[in-house]
Amino acid sequence: MPLDVICFALKIGGALCVLTGCWGMGFFVCRGMSRRLGALRELQRLTLAMAGEIRCMSETLPVILEGMAQRSGPVYRDFFESVSRSLKKGHGQSLASVWNAQADVCFIGGPLNPGDVRLVKRLGEMLGSHDVQMQLSVLDLFASDLEKRIAGLGETIDSQKKVYGGLWVIGGIFVVILFI
Secondary structure (H helix, E strand, O other): OOHHHHHHHHHHHHHHHHHHHHHHHHHHHHHHHHHHHHHHHHHHHHHHHHHHHHHHHOOOHHHHHHHHHHHOOHHHHHHHHHHHHHHHHOOOOOHHHHHHHHHHHHOOOOOOOHHHHHHHHHHHHHHOOOOHHHHHHHHHHHHHHHHHHHHHHHHHHHHHHHHHHHHHHHHHHHHHHHHO
């Protein structure tokens, strides 16, 4: 086999690797955006379930949060379990302080961005400082705010996924052209 054919085959193989890698990075970025949206939808579902538990079961928040941990997926399970466990131990800490501390620990490296974590912290601050009726009002208000946030984010993410996915592929094509 002549050396020119081997060099051409290596260039084509390298180009395919670069294109595949860039496409994969675009896919990875878009998947992260979808995971964030899914996590916020799960938070909305859990918020509504928490309001239902408070209305119907008349249980304490540690028991309700333990139930939320059993209902939630991997993003929120550890958070609700640890908040419930800390509140049951009763070291004199308020719900807001336990909630905030666990939010700082449990959401590191997850799909939620810092703004989303602040939103979750705000829920804990509002939830722990009111009676049952106000807690229900806070949860309903939080769920409706979250619904608006999810709707806006869904539209933004759909357009960003197209842009980012395309940019990674175009970037890969540019790199291939640059090196060929």
